[in-house]
Amino acid sequence: MSATPLYIRSAAQISLQSPLSDDWLTSPRAVVGDYVRAVDPNFRDHLSGSSSRRMGLVLKRAVTVAQQVLSEAGLDRPEAIVVGTGLGCVESTEKFLEALCRTGETLLGPTHFMQSTHNTIASAIAIHTSCHGYNITFSHKAVSFDLALHDAALWLLSEGRTDAFVGAFDEVTPTYHVLLRRMGFVGRDGQVACGEAAAGFLLSTESDRALCRLLAQSVCRATGSGEAAERLSDFLSAHNLTAADIDVVVSGINGYAPHDEAYDQLCRYVCPQVPVVAYKQVFGECYSAPALGFYVACRLLQHDAIPHHLFSSAVSVAPIRPTHILYINHSQSTDYAFALLQRI
């Protein structure tokens, strides 16, 4: 990334915690069961009836989050809309697919097909904000958000632009929850609940009222934990930082040991003494959950202490007022993403 500084000017989330709020910091909702739907805001407070009537759930969440992000930053529209989604518009896709499989090819209607492509989300935000700018959607399992953030940062810097909306959105319907269990993405031994995620950010070259600074971000593929650790060390040293500069790691561990092993090894090699925040025990697991981890990191940099319920172990941690947070994420122990956030 170039020397031009980047900031997160605003952020918003809808998840299994209270929507569009930071109650999860002080009074998190208890996560009961192995599959928890997001708590939706009253969409009528945010969207006009005419614009939301035809929108699927993930679209309502995305437009609401984007609206909140823009209004907090005092903008009508961003210059670009860059979205990550692991599965896209699942509800609409399922409805069309199920009708196709159950009733055949002669009785179908267009509504659900029209909203079935992954980029319907970024498009709905663009239509809602009349944004003609750069618009792209990345869809790559649990690094969808990271790829979007990476591309947005490159776009801002290479085009010399000011701001981009970056977000990640995944709805998990009851049916898709079953499929995710069948393929072994959720529901494994010790694993946190399967949740849903909608999180958005305004990434900007302007620091006005920013939540924090994004010092660096990177996505890579690595074979084996040794190579991943090497990439993480290179990432830190490229920004003249060492493990001693990192106050907290925000990690995507989810309680399933083989999945968590890749995180444990990274931390063991690179920053063994640094306390770990485990956001998925509060927000659940899904392909866009990492965007909620990034959200947590942004918010923690505005607070003077990190609540105990966020730490990965019950071991008591001395009060921390973080200055630098390292966010780490991986997908299938193959694709890795790192981000370094700094208090302003």
Add this chain to the structure above:
Amino acid sequence: MSVCFPRIAVTGMGIVSALGRGKAATLDSLLSSRSGVAPMSVLDSVHTDLPVGEVKETTEALAEALGVSPSIPTTRSALLGLMAIDEALEQAALSPISLRETAFVSATTVGGMDQSERYYLDFLTGDERNDYIALHDVGACTDWMASRYGPWGYVASVSTACSSAANAIIHGARLIAAGECRRVIAGGTECLTRFHLNGFNTLLILDHRRSRPFSASRAGLNLGEGAAFLVLEDEQIALERGQSPLAYVTGWGNACDAYHQTATSADGEGPYLAMKQALERARLLPSDISYINAHGTGTPDNDRSEFAALQRLFGESLPPFSSTKPFTGHTTSASGSIESVICLLAMQHGFIPPNLSDGEMLSPSCHPVAELQRRQTLRHVMCNSFGFGGNDSALIFSFC
């Protein structure tokens, strides 16, 4: 601004579509004005009255041709992609296992839908088809292809409906321009599925005859399938390896029409902005463009909007343009890379492919290239790809 960026060379390309497997078959069809759009013979659909641009081999035959064991679960899009990547790597003289410093950026929208629509009711009831559940999503399609090569340095999937492959190439070009990596394999793959054939059919935008882009009588598109990938390199490393660039990616633009989820604005604002940005990035004037491969789907809306945008941007200096979708069908998420390869073949072999539609055009000033034009010098070629959600992209390839 772009002077300090590395030049982005194209050093390899691979393609498979209704025109056949590989560049030679594609070129032969284009130079003979022979369309690949034909009655349905591979896709298992009741809509046999809809002509399509199929790769005329079964999924099993594709797997066998690629040496993929029948015991390995796979999807048709992934196999088509493999075929195109193999050809691109071979032309670029790259070993499939020496890609550690290379990025792979692949685009699709249907992903593994061909298997999902076959086994969906099984997905819901038991564990027998779990391998195919895991192959359903876009990222899984990319990962399956990636696993046949590599290790890779970076892997990403783009999904923006019919502009997907163009956006994969744009993302790849940006990675190189920003110095994030020096070599990218970028493109897209999409097989025909009953899912999207029926989807387009419910939108009443499929023509029962061969599509007639820009024609007054146009009545919709024909769907197609295929894949194409480009090897993009920082020119310097290509030259160090002794590779002569086939052409350069010099311009790209993406904009959103922000008008409607599936319809396009009458004045073509999104397409206009995308093409304008591509010219600016390439530091070219409209009059520098030798040929435009239009998105030209053949739907009443798209062609009217695209032609309005072309007129706004190019005015009196509108260069020769044609849509090659009557050759290949609309290959949706793969169309951006398939049509990029067609543009690159046209530049290399000095021809302009015809629009394959005759008769009265949508307006008296609209004159797409009617017949194959040979002995052409194409220095700068523009390739348009527009998608659902008003996602509009334009690429410029240059040879000079």
